[in-house]
Amino acid sequence: MTRRASATISTQPSVTDAPLRYRLIHDQLKNAIALGKIAPGLVLLEGPVARVFGTSRVPVRKAFEMLHAGGLLHTFEGRGYVVASPDGSAPPPLRAPLSESALGFDEAHAPLALPSNSERIYHAMEAAVSIGITFGHFRIDESEAAEAFGVSRGTVREALSRLRDLGLVEKSAYSHWLCGPLTARAVAHDYELRVLLEPAALRASMPHLSKEKLTLALAEVERAIDEPDSIDADALERIETALHVECLSQAPNKKLLGMIGHAHMPLTVNHAFYNAFNLHPEAGTLVEHRAVLKHLLAGSTEAAVTALADHLHAGQKRTLQRLKVLAVLPEPDLPVFMHRIS
Known part of the structure; x- marks a missing residue:
């Protein structure tokens, strides 16, 4: 494991990187x-444009305001805006039924599949909690988190509920959201469950796995081994998900899969670790993944199951080593809504 750049831990939440509806609407209308x-002269109204994009009027209104400021739309005596002429002038209003083709789209425009507020803040909270729990025990204040993200408490509660499903946070008897500390004992307990359950799930899932998907997963691992510099934390997470989620997902016992999912906290923390320190994947991890996938493609169920168990044992040792690294580092600046308990 080698660093690509100097390590800086940043857990301050941000939702500004998420795609915004008004920006996408603005960009597509501007391009058209x-x-x-x-x-030119076509009258644009909030309601009809919102229906074309499958969204509410609010982001359409914002997009119109930006286009007007840029000289691409003009106001007139009636409601709405008119599309400017190529020379930037305001032509006579042209009222026509509004459709995808009228807006310059070659085909029906799919509704904007953008994340909900809880989805947008979920990843920021996951990153903050994943790093924070390695430094101690914290209480998460819903109201402060809502204010920090500019969303409702219900939105924050929804994101926290998802983190609880991962085992990253819990709710106390007094309805306080708590997280941490992540201890060597907690890691050992999760890996103990995974060593018992994941091989069983893989064995049950094996007859139903797609050779095409296994081949693609193996190709991605091979590329990561050959070009480790090209693999970042997100790419490594996809590799981990392919083996520890997708290859087990065909097991018919959904309760078994649910228990495995609750023991995946080390995977989440490892992703935060790699992301925070901008690290390459370890060669051992990738070689172990390759062994499991090769056995699956060869139809060698028991060899794949054994290779997976060996990988989990080795993964536990690596995760504990990362905890030791974090233990000697200064505590990062955590979000204002995370309050240290111990």
Whole structure:
């Protein structure tokens, strides 16, 4: 394991990187106007445009305001805006039924599949909690988190409930959200469960696995081994998910899969560790993944099961080593809504 750059831990939550509806609507309308696909003078109203994009009027209103400021839309005596002429002037209003083709789209425009507020803040909270729990025991204040993210408490509660499903947070008898500390004992307990359950799930899932998907997963691992510099934390997470989630997902016992999911906290913390320190994947991890996938493709069920168990034992040792590394580092600046208990 080698660093690509100097390590800095940043757990301050941010939702500004998430795609915003008004920005996507603005960009697509701007492009269509610039290419002359929307007739000059066409009257644009919030409601019809919102229906085309499958969204509410609020982001459409914001997009219109930006286009107006950029000179691509003009106001007039009636409701809405008119599309500017190529020379930037305001042509006579043209009222016509609004459709995808009228907006310059070649085909029906799918509703904007954008994450909900809870989805947008979930990953920021997951990263903060994953790093924070390695430094101690914390209480998460719903109200402060809602204020920090600019969302409702219900939205924060939804994201925290998902983190509870991962085992990253818990709710006390007094309805306080708590997280940490992540101890060597907790890691050992999770790995003990995984060593018992994941091989069983793999054995049950094996007859139903797609050779095409296994081949793709193996190709990604091979590329990571050959070009480790190209693999970041997110790419490594996809590799881990392919083996520890997708290869087990065909097991018919869904209760078994649910118990495995609750023991995946080390995977989440490892992802945060790699992301925080901008690290390459370890060669041993990738070689172990390759062994399991090769046995699966060869149809050698028991060899794959044994290789998976060996990988989990080795993974436990690596995770405990990461905890030791974090233990000697200064505590990072954690979000304001995380209050140290011990």
